Amino acid sequence: MKKNLGEKIKQFREFRQISREDLALNANLDITQLEEIEEKAAFPSLGHLIKISRALGVRIGTFLDDQDQVGPVIVKAGEEKKSHSFSTKDESTREHLNFFSLAQDKAGRHMEPFIVEIEPSKESDYKLSTHEGEEFIYVLEGSIEINYGKELYRINKGDTIYLDSVVAHNVHAAGKQPAKILAVVYTPV
Incomplete structure (x- = not known):
């Protein structure tokens, strides 16, 4: 089963043993915004997603990735x-x-x-x-x-x-x- 963005953020936050309050504070978000993202699958703005990834110490792609291909990736025209x-x-x-x-x-x-x-x-x-x-x-x-x-x-x-x-x-x-x-x-x- 594929995880949504909020589930991935929550998983990384819990793995790093960071409370929701601390992540919200470090990412400069309101606690209710973070709760909406994690629990109700609300999608954050790109700026907020970048701040969350920085506060968790991961690259933004960590939350957007579906697969982990190590070599080069080619995307053919029209297949984005x-x-x-x-x-x-x-x-x-x-x-x-x-x-x-x-x-x-x-x-x-x-x-x-x-x-x-x-x-x-x-x-x-x-x-x-x-x-x-x-x-x-x-x-x-x-x-x-x-x-x-x-x-x-x-x-x-x-x-x-x-x-x-x-x-x-x-x-x-x-x-x-x-x-x-x-x-x-x-x-x-």
């Missing part, structure tokens, strides 16, 4: 695995991000490459997140905007951006059209 969808419960304030993992089967990786489909938002109240690491984004289709600190960058098809994830940021579709990006997230363990 839909891994997860990261969004907040409040659909009015943030667009929906659909992540397709390009290395879900690779064990021991330090980077997380994704194809991300970004649906446009109804509102412009974008929630900024911050986590350790770096991100590289290449726009495949459409245009995106990135709130990065106090700046706003518009990145169009064919453009790239490399940013430090410790700076508060948000990636969203520019305007009312969807976008598709290649995103590579690096988080140190």
Whole structure:
């Protein structure tokens, strides 16, 4: 039986003998958020998942992996695995991000490459997140905007951006059209 993300987090937390309260504190989460994730299969935002993985001392892929292939992993065009969808419960304030993992089967990786489909938002109240690491984004289709600190960058098809994830940021579709990006997230363990 395949475990959901919350079950995996709970399993690692208990194995490391860390209380739910301590993990919530170390990951800068509210205890009720962590309880929702572990017990009710609520899916955290990418930023929260990164903070949980850092607080547990594991790479983010530990929770997203299905298999543990040691050698190279090849993903043929059109065979990307839909891994997860990261969004907040409040659909009015943030667009929906659909992540397709390009290395879900690779064990021991330090980077997380994704194809991300970004649906446009109804509102412009974008929630900024911050986590350790770096991100590289290449726009495949459409245009995106990135709130990065106090700046706003518009990145169009064919453009790239490399940013430090410790700076508060948000990636969203520019305007009312969807976008598709290649995103590579690096988080140190």
